[in-house]
Amino acid sequence: MKLETSITMQQKKKKLSDPVKAAIFLVPSWLLLLIFFIGPMVLTLFFSFTNLALTGVEASQLRFIGFENFTRMFQDPEFRTSVWNTIIFVFFSAVLGQCFFGFLIAFLMKEKNKTFRRIVGLIIIAAWVTPEVVVSFCWVAFLGDSGTANWLLGIFDIKPIAWLFTFPMTSVVIANMWRGTAFSMMVFQAALDDIPKDIEEAAIIDGASRWQVIRHITVPMVKGTIATNMMLVTLQTLGVFTLIYAMTGGGPGVSTATLPLFMYKQAFVSYQLGYGTAISFVLLLLGAIASLIYMKTLRVKV
Amino acid sequence: MLIQKGYKIEKMIHYMILTILAILFLLPLLWMLFASIDTGAIQALKMPEKLTLDNFKAILTDQTILRSFFIGIGISGSQAILVVLTCILAAYPLSRYSLKYKNSFMMTVLFMTSLPMTAVIVPVFQLFLYLKFQDSLIAMTLFLTASSLPYGIWMMKNFMDSVPLDLEESAWVDGASIWQGIKKIVAPLMLPGIFTVAIFTFTGSWGNYFVPYILIQTPEKMPASVTIFQFFGNFGMVNYGKLAAFSVIYTLPVVVLYTISQNFMSKGFSLGGATKG
Numbered sequence: 001m002k003l004e005t006s007i008t009m010q011q012k013k014k015k016l017s018d019p020v021k022a023a024i025f026l027v028p029s030w031l032l033l034l035i036f037f038i039g040p041m042v043l044t045l046f047f048s049f050t051n052l053a054l055t056g057v058e059a060s061q062l063r064f065i066g067f068e069n070f071t072r073m074f075q076d077p078e079f080r081t082s083v084w085n086t087i088i089f090v091f092f093s094a095v096l097g098q099c100f101f102g103f104l105i106a107f108l109m110k111e112k113n114k115t116f117r118r119i120v121g122l123i124i125i126a127a128w129v130t131p132e133v134v135v136s137f138c139w140v141a142f143l144g145d146s147g148t149a150n151w152l153l154g155i156f157d158i159k160p161i162a163w164l165f166t167f168p169m170t171s172v173v174i175a176n177m178w179r180g181t182a183f184s185m186m187v188f189q190a191a192l193d194d195i196p197k198d199i200e201e202a203a204i205i206d207g208a209s210r211w212q213v214i215r216h217i218t219v220p221m222v223k224g225t226i227a228t229n230m231m232l233v234t235l236q237t238l239g240v241f242t243l244i245y246a247m248t249g250g251g252p253g254v255s256t257a258t259l260p261l262f263m264y265k266q267a268f269v270s271y272q273l274g275y276g277t278a279i280s281f282v283l284l285l286l287g288a289i290a291s292l293i294y295m296k297t298l299r300v301k302v
Numbered sequence: 303m304l305i306q307k308g309y310k311i312e313k314m315i316h317y318m319i320l321t322i323l324a325i326l327f328l329l330p331l332l333w334m335l336f337a338s339i340d341t342g343a344i345q346a347l348k349m350p351e352k353l354t355l356d357n358f359k360a361i362l363t364d365q366t367i368l369r370s371f372f373i374g375i376g377i378s379g380s381q382a383i384l385v386v387l388t389c390i391l392a393a394y395p396l397s398r399y400s401l402k403y404k405n406s407f408m409m410t411v412l413f414m415t416s417l418p419m420t421a422v423i424v425p426v427f428q429l430f431l432y433l434k435f436q437d438s439l440i441a442m443t444l445f446l447t448a449s450s451l452p453y454g455i456w457m458m459k460n461f462m463d464s465v466p467l468d469l470e471e472s473a474w475v476d477g478a479s480i481w482q483g484i485k486k487i488v489a490p491l492m493l494p495g496i497f498t499v500a501i502f503t504f505t506g507s508w509g510n511y512f513v514p515y516i517l518i519q520t521p522e523k524m525p526a527s528v529t530i531f532q533f534f535g536n537f538g539m540v541n542y543g544k545l546a547a548f549s550v551i552y553t554l555p556v557v558v559l560y561t562i563s564q565n566f567m568s569k570g571f572s573l574g575g576a577t578k579g
Contacts, residue, residue, distance in 0.1 A: 022395030029392040036448035043425035108316045131509030134549045138330040148347040239418030260420045267424045276424045283421040291416035
């Protein structure tokens, strides 16, 4: 009897002050998020309408310039190039490359020798675990004038290629694909493991070809995962800076300058912080849109 | 019989494709491993002529590099601890109480998880200038902590959901406070989750070059991620052996932590619990 009342009392006490207690628990995280995350995002919106600069006459007087940064941006051919580069980089390295190879490897690994699966998986994941800077070094060396890629071409009697100068975008796309495939592979492995084995087997017994099974059974069954994974890798690739910066520095010229590199150049090399924030605003907006689509596809799955 | 034969050939093709892909994935990494123990390392992959540990010795006796390693461990370590502590606090009411705004809160957190962090660095830099925070390792660690909170809260809440409430309730009956309940019951039971969040945070921070490069100016305060980049710019094109050794040492903590985390994540990988809503 006494025990019961004490429980109900406890529960009552807890229920009464729940929101207050919750607020106390949430203070540290909200404080940090407000100062260092949400605050800067609001600042992005604010600064992108100012002439904020680190040097020159503009540095001393901050003033509102309306949409000047944005009109300047849309007239800037370099901006258009960087948007185009971002689309190419994200599409080929993430949406197409990582998703395709991730799915291919996960699919082929099904029902294979356990040790073999383990070794292959380990190699792919090793590329993913390696820090971005080290990935860049490995690829700069691999694609160098006397690097492994050209040595391999030499076996087939093909003249060495200056990869990072002749095919800069292809080079960074391959490097990012190499680095990110493991993520998609793991996502697809989990999804493919969830497909009941008998469905595919039944189709094969009914005379369906391997290709038909993939097209009409396997892919439709992991469709939700494919969509979610595509959004996730897009979001991860949108902000890639270090890999490209270390490999090509955005060059030669502006041929591999994606939005983050363009933003960096305007804000920290030319010290045009206002213009730089306008570019980050575009980047944030793209991320926000992709994030909302991602959450929508996710809700469909839930 | 015929089907079986076709199946066997198909399986062999699968093995072949996988083997080729694995080799292609391995080649760039293999170069790093071989070059690091080779006296005459070159740009291309080759078997080491003479094995040596000189490259490693040179890196590990360099005071600047060693210091940057300790700074890196300090930043990433304190960031991981801070993220774990704040996320446990934030996850507790989200997991235990029925709050009116819980759903929208979790959705906001999920939304923030996906935003490109690269994009906020310019206003953060401006904020640091304004608050006189530039060049402060503590302020930078706090910023990094904040940037890891969205996924940290999300993961921690999902881990905490799996700890049954009954155990805690019986502790309350015995007179334990909420804090004691968290410390003595919830936290020990979700230790794997705590380690996963900590390792995830540490690994991401250890490899982060961009943030310290922008927010820190003094060379003596740079963590390993920046010194290795500078080393590459200054000597990388000349001394491949040393660069490879530096890379191996720099990659090692991440590999070790990843291996440890695998033991916790026995259930495998299903979109980081994001599908659980």
